[in-house]
Amino acid sequence: MPDEITPRFRSMLDRFVAFKAAKVATSPDGRSFGLASNESPNGPLPSVLEAINQAALQANRYPDFNCTALIEAISATFKVPAEHVAVGCGSVGVTKMLVEAVAEPGTEVLFAWRSFEVYPVLVGLTGATAVTVPLKDERHDLEAMADAVTERTRLILICNPNNPTGTVVGRAEFEAFLDRVPADCLVVLDEAYGEYVRDDDVADGLELYRDRPNLVVLRTFSKAYGLASLRAGFMVAHPVVAEAARKTALSFAVNGVVQAAAVASLAATDELLARVADTVKERERVRDTLLSCDWTVPSSEANFLWLPLGEPTAEFAAACEAQGVAVRAFPDEGVRVSIGSPDENDAFLAVARAFTTGRRA
Numbered sequence: 113m114p115d116e117i118t119p120r121f122r123s124m125l126d127r128f129v130a131f132k133a134a135k136v137a138t139s140p141d142g143r144s145f146g147l148a149s150n151e152s153p154n155g156p157l158p159s160v161l162e163a164i165n166q167a168a169l170q171a172n173r174y175p176d177f178n179c180t181a182l183i184e185a186i187s188a189t190f191k192v193p194a195e196h197v198a199v200g201c202g203s204v205g206v207t208k209m210l211v212e213a214v215a216e217p218g219t220e221v222l223f224a225w226r227s228f229e230v231y232p233v234l235v236g237l238t239g240a241t242a243v244t245v246p247l248k249d250e251r252h253d254l255e256a257m258a259d260a261v262t263e264r265t266r267l268i269l270i271c272n273p274n275n276p277t278g279t280v281v282g283r284a285e286f287e288a289f290l291d292r293v294p295a296d297c298l299v300v301l302d303e304a305y306g307e308y309v310r311d312d313d314v315a316d317g318l319e320l321y322r323d324r325p326n327l328v329v330l331r332t333f334s335k336a337y338g339l340a341s342l343r344a345g346f347m348v349a350h351p352v353v354a355e356a357a358r359k360t361a362l363s364f365a366v367n368g369v370v371q372a373a374a375v376a377s378l379a380a381t382d383e384l385l386a387r388v389a390d391t392v393k394e395r396e397r398v399r400d401t402l403l404s405c406d407w408t409v410p411s412s413e414a415n416f417l418w419l420p421l422g423e424p425t426a427e428f429a430a431a432c433e434a435q436g437v438a439v440r441a442f443p444d445e446g447v448r449v450s451i452g453s454p455d456e457n458d459a460f461l462a463v464a465r466a467f468t469t470g471r472r473a
């Protein structure tokens with residue numbers, strides 16, 4: 113068969129840059145530190161592991177299609193009506209549901225750049241136009257974003273704290289922004305890292321959405337709840353929005369094991385938030401250490417730090433990798449490093465200290 117003949121694919125696929133999964137790095141003495149994907153450094157709690165094991169016994173059965181127990185647990189924990197909740201395969205899955213519910217060719221979806229790498233991919237697949245507004249000093253430029261809204265804008269994605277910069281949108285500036293957005297344009301506040309926020313002035317989606325029928329809040333079980341491998345996330349919004357998003361969901365996308373694990377995790381919220389508090393402490397320790405070595409590190413409200421290195425980004429990422437420390441590198445822009453356990457963070461800091469010294473020499 114002539115090898116130039118292939119099935120006909122959607123033309124938009126040619127423009128796609130495939131998502132590059134984080135590499136595992138290994139040091140010469142065999143050590144590996146995974147600081148590339150903003151995961152929790154802690155394995156599942158015993159109570160969660162027990163729920164996972166129990167649910168696994170039912171692996172031959174389809175899970176609860178409506179995720180009733182999970183939605184009830186989310187509703188009780190976050191004090192929101194169950195009709196306001198929709199769940200999906202990770203909050204990326206929920207973002208896909210929302211994007212597919214509103215975007216189509218001829219419409220626009222607006223987000224800042226640089227922000228979460230998944231946004232342009234999800235928007236591109238719908239045939240809608242992704243409109244990006246550059247960050248200003250590593251932060252969302254909400255005035256410029258409001259200026260970029262047109263009558264074609266159906267959806268605006270705001271990542272708060274922003275991945276990869278860790279910066280946040282304040283309550284007052286966000287409310288002023290929402291006042292400028294047309295009421296029929298959806299605004300999504302992606303709070304994947306909401307549990308790590310310590311700044312009281314940060315916009316709180318669950319507080320604001322009640323009076324804002326076009327505001328959607330996204331949360332995930334992948335970060336603070338430590339279930340990245342199992343895949344569950346949810347949105348909170350007014351019922352018409354939650355209903356529209358549910359229509360686009362893949363059937364049974366939230367499997368039975370993660371439904372049980374997420375319910376058990378919500379029951380253990382206090383224990384999990386204590387782990388988050390440890391990560392926040394480590395975040396400040398790592399940042400303070402970097403600042404004392406003359407690194408530029410924006411203040412972060414997430415479980416990662418952003419190092420806007422510019423041109424030496426690849427060199428620094430390679431130095432990390434050589435010592436078994438996997439980080440996320442955005443060539444010529446910077447490196448995002450997740451906050452792990454104290455030992456993992458020390459391994460990273462050792463590389464950073466040596467690199468600073470090397471560059472000064």
Ligand SMILES: *Cc1c(COP(=O)(O)O)cnc(C)c1O
Pocket residue numbers: 150201202203204205228271275302304331332333334335340343344345
């Ligand atoms: C990690 C992350 C998520 C969570 O994704 P899941 O699909 O729930 O694992 C969502 N948004 C942002 C910005 C993230 O960094």
